[in-house]
Amino acid sequence: MGKSFDHAVEEKCAALPEAEVLIRIVRKARFHPDAIAALIGISLRHLRRPVKEMFGTTVEEWAHDLRDKDACALLVQGLRIGDVVSQLGYCDTPHFCHDFKKRHGISPRKYAINGLLIKSGFLGKSAPVSAIP
Numbered sequence: 002m003g004k005s006f007d008h009a010v011e012e013k014c015a016a017l018p019e020a021e022v023l024i025r026i027v028r029k030a031r032f033h034p035d036a037i038a039a040l041i042g043i044s045l046r047h048l049r050r051p052v053k054e055m056f057g058t059t060v061e062e063w064a065h066d067l068r069d070k071d072a073c074a075l076l077v078q079g080l081r082i083g084d085v086v087s088q089l090g091y092c093d094t095p096h097f098c099h100d101f102k103k104r105h106g107i108s109p110r111k112y113a114i115n116g117l118l119i120k121s122g123f124l125g126k127s128a129p130v131s132a133i134p
Contacts, residue, residue, distance in 0.1 A: 020055060024067060031090035032068040034060045069104055072097070077116030082109050 023041075030036035037060065038045040048060055056063045068089050075085045083094060091097040101109045 027064050027067055028071070032064040033090075034064060037064065069101070072101065072109070073112065076109055076113035077120065079113070079117060085109070
């Protein structure tokens, strides 16, 4: 008799890379869930459960959160918005700016300026966003 469905899923999950390696795979897949699963060599359906167990969220939301964290880091490093957009695989700049503002409540430009001012010591870490020009 063949393997049960649960046993087959367990084998697929055991083949998943550790979180750090998985993060590199997500970046290589440009944050697209189907591409993430393909690079690992499993179906997206089989990727959902272990990601939920490891990160407490869906594959889509986890990849989106990781892309957002990367965007924040790149903006604070001083990369232009257009470069962030192309490096992280967004469709276009307006889509990125809308998504970023929805998640953070401020534009990517203001976020970048605030981060650079904090890094340089001109603003304290608790400076309000309204203090940004």
